[in-house]
Amino acid sequence: MSSKPHLLPVPWHRLLVVQVRAVLLAYWRIPLFAIFTIGLPVMFFAFFGLPHLHQQVNSHLSVAAYILASLGAYAVSNVLVYNVGIGQAQTRARKLDLLQRASPLPGGIAIAATMIGGLVLATISLVALLLVGGLAGVQLPLTNWVLLIIALLYGAIPMLGLGLTIGYLGSSGNLAPALASLIYLPMAFASGILIPLSQLPSVVRAIAPYLPLYQVGQLGWNVVGAANEPALKAVAFTAVWGLVLGALAVYAYRRDQHRKFA
Amino acid sequence: MNIPNSDVGAAVELSNVTKNYGRVEALHDVSLTILHGEVVAILGPNGAGKTTAINLMLGMRRPTSGTVRLFCLDPGDRGARSRCGVMLQESGVNDVLRVRETVDIFRGYYPSPLPTTRVLELAGLEDVAERKIEALSGGQRQRMYYALAICGDPEALFLDEPTAGMDVESRRAFIGGIKQQASDGRTVILSTHYMEEADQLADRVVVIDRGTIIADDSPASIKARVAGRRVTFTASPPPLEVDFLGLPVSGLELRDSRVRFHSGQPEQALAAIFRRGWDIQDLEVVGADLEEAFVSLTTKREAGLLPDQEAP
Numbered sequence: 001m002s003s004k005p006h007l008l009p010v011p012w013h014r015l016l017v018v019q020v021r022a023v024l025l026a027y028w029r030i031p032l033f034a035i036f037t038i039g040l041p042v043m044f045f046a047f048f049g050l051p052h053l054h055q056q057v058n059s060h061l062s063v064a065a066y067i068l069a070s071l072g073a074y075a076v077s078n079v080l081v082y083n084v085g086i087g088q089a090q091t092r093a094r095k096l097d098l099l100q101r102a103s104p105l106p107g108g109i110a111i112a113a114t115m116i117g118g119l120v121l122a123t124i125s126l127v128a129l130l131l132v133g134g135l136a137g138v139q140l141p142l143t144n145w146v147l148l149i150i151a152l153l154y155g156a157i158p159m160l161g162l163g164l165t166i167g168y169l170g171s172s173g174n175l176a177p178a179l180a181s182l183i184y185l186p187m188a189f190a191s192g193i194l195i196p197l198s199q200l201p202s203v204v205r206a207i208a209p210y211l212p213l214y215q216v217g218q219l220g221w222n223v224v225g226a227a228n229e230p231a232l233k234a235v236a237f238t239a240v241w242g243l244v245l246g247a248l249a250v251y252a253y254r255r256d257q258h259r260k261f262a
Numbered sequence: 263m264n265i266p267n268s269d270v271g272a273a274v275e276l277s278n279v280t281k282n283y284g285r286v287e288a289l290h291d292v293s294l295t296i297l298h299g300e301v302v303a304i305l306g307p308n309g310a311g312k313t314t315a316i317n318l319m320l321g322m323r324r325p326t327s328g329t330v331r332l333f334c335l336d337p338g339d340r341g342a343r344s345r346c347g348v349m350l351q352e353s354g355v356n357d358v359l360r361v362r363e364t365v366d367i368f369r370g371y372y373p374s375p376l377p378t379t380r381v382l383e384l385a386g387l388e389d390v391a392e393r394k395i396e397a398l399s400g401g402q403r404q405r406m407y408y409a410l411a412i413c414g415d416p417e418a419l420f421l422d423e424p425t426a427g428m429d430v431e432s433r434r435a436f437i438g439g440i441k442q443q444a445s446d447g448r449t450v451i452l453s454t455h456y457m458e459e460a461d462q463l464a465d466r467v468v469v470i471d472r473g474t475i476i477a478d479d480s481p482a483s484i485k486a487r488v489a490g491r492r493v494t495f496t497a498s499p500p501p502l503e504v505d506f507l508g509l510p511v512s513g514l515e516l517r518d519s520r521v522r523f524h525s526g527q528p529e530q531a532l533a534a535i536f537r538r539g540w541d542i543q544d545l546e547v548v549g550a551d552l553e554e555a556f557v558s559l560t561t562k563r564e565a566g567l568l569p570d571q572e573a574p
Contacts, residue, residue: 007344007374008341009341009373010344019367021367029358094357095354096356098353099348099355099410102346102350103371104340104343104344104372261322261324262323
């Protein structure tokens with residue numbers, strides 16, 4: 001051992017691969033994750049989408065496609081707020097972050113891996129939903145299926161910021177699930193991705209356009225042709241929300257690190 | 263990346279380190295140098311500052327004042343971290359993963375890890391390698407943390423109360439394992455509140471109490487100082503404090519005719535006492551436990567018989 005020459009630390013990219021695999025393995029080991037992240041959106045589609053499979057909003061938009069795009073926004077955001085956010089809160093509550101901090105793994109790589117793992121999981125959840133939708137008979141051009149995945153994943157990036165903020169706020173693991181439900185669920189309803197915008201009360205409809213989840217919805221609806229706002233506006237709003245919630249996550253992270261490691 | 267040749271310097275160096283948590287002073291002006299290959303036990307009662315000292319060495323905490331160097335580098339440096347294995351007192355790993363998977367993940371953090379089978383063997387985890395961590399017993403879990411500490415084939419091992427919660431038998435086996443690691447030339451820094459553990463393992467014992475180093479010596483010398491005897495008896499006529507002047511006693515307590523003190527040389531003390539011609543009854547000479555040893559060391563400090571700090 002002592003004769004060993006001093007080795008360079010493991011390069012960043014290799015550490016990232018190790019850590020992303022660790023994050024995904026941990027997700028894989030929790031059986032409930034599959035039920036909530038894949039099962040719930042699919043179940044909602046079965047309840048609300050399948051009965052309207054042959055109903056058209058207009059000549060080029062089916063009700064089922066509209067519902068699929070909405071639930072896609074829901075599925076992706078769900079993973080990033082619940083799995084990533086609450087997962088991070090539990091990591092802190094169980095003090096998994098302490099030994100990691102003492103190891104040669106840099107904190108930035110650990111967070112990057114958490115984010116990448118979350119996005120992979122969100123993609124799996126989305127693809128599962130779209131597969132069920134497609135197999136059930138929702139028809140979209142092939143490019144639109146791909147575009148839908150890209151648009152929704154882009155739209156959900158602010159949700160990653162929200163998830164991490166929730167995950168790093170509060171000192172107990174119990175606070176995160178409560179915060180997530182308190183913030184995310186009302187927002188999901190008010191953004192028109194669980195209930196069509198037209199059925200929301202006028203007050204809520206006035207607030208909706210300013211919510212980050214509404215933009216995720218718009219991005220999805222733009223792809224299927226159900227949007228009431230231009231895609232570019234949703235892209236821009238999402239970028240702004242991404243910066244705001246990202247900055248909030250950085251603040252929450254720094255606060256947490258300062259408490260433990262200052 | 264520039265890797266300085268740090269074999270010539272110290273493995274760990276604390277210079278005039280003070281650490282406050284809010285208004286609580288956990289360490290006060292501590293200086294400590296640990297050389298390559300040294301096996302050092304940091305001994306002290308709960309709340310003495312042992313964990314704070316180790317956390318500072320690892321860059322887990324930043325000193326309020328003073329400087330900390332690990333392999334002559336900032337303790338947060340990845341190059342320095344890659345050469346250390348760590349067992350913390352309070353930490354967790356993901357319970358849903360298996361032992362082997364967790365060891366493999368941690369191996370991935372190090373540039374030249376030991377083979378997984380070797381790690382499992384050294385930590386005595388072969389039989390539970392495929393078990394989920396949530397299904398491990400307390401002792402097995404502790405051994406798993408040990409496995410994570412050694413898996414990177416580190417030059418320095420930091421073990422913060424590694425045997426906490428272990429029974430006597432597993433503690434002995436565990437200490438044997440660490441001894442093996444130390445004999446490979448590794449630097450080992452271990453905190454404990456068991457004098458016995460420090461004695462079995464370390465070349466050097468650093469005693470911390472209330473945030474300062476009160477002794478820094480070989481286990482034998484420390485034991486000679488702390489592991490004296492507690493002497494109690496009743497004497498008539500009731501002795502006075504002046505009667506004990508010049509005797510090798512410390513922590514003297516007098517209650518009427520009841521006498522109680524600590525001594526590193528109880529035979530000498532008693533020989534002198536017998537010459538006083540008192541009527542001595544109920545004489546008891548028992549080995550001091552560590553708690554009392556600390557009392558003895560700290561009372562010596564208060565009496566100004568020990569410097570607050572000693573150079574290593």
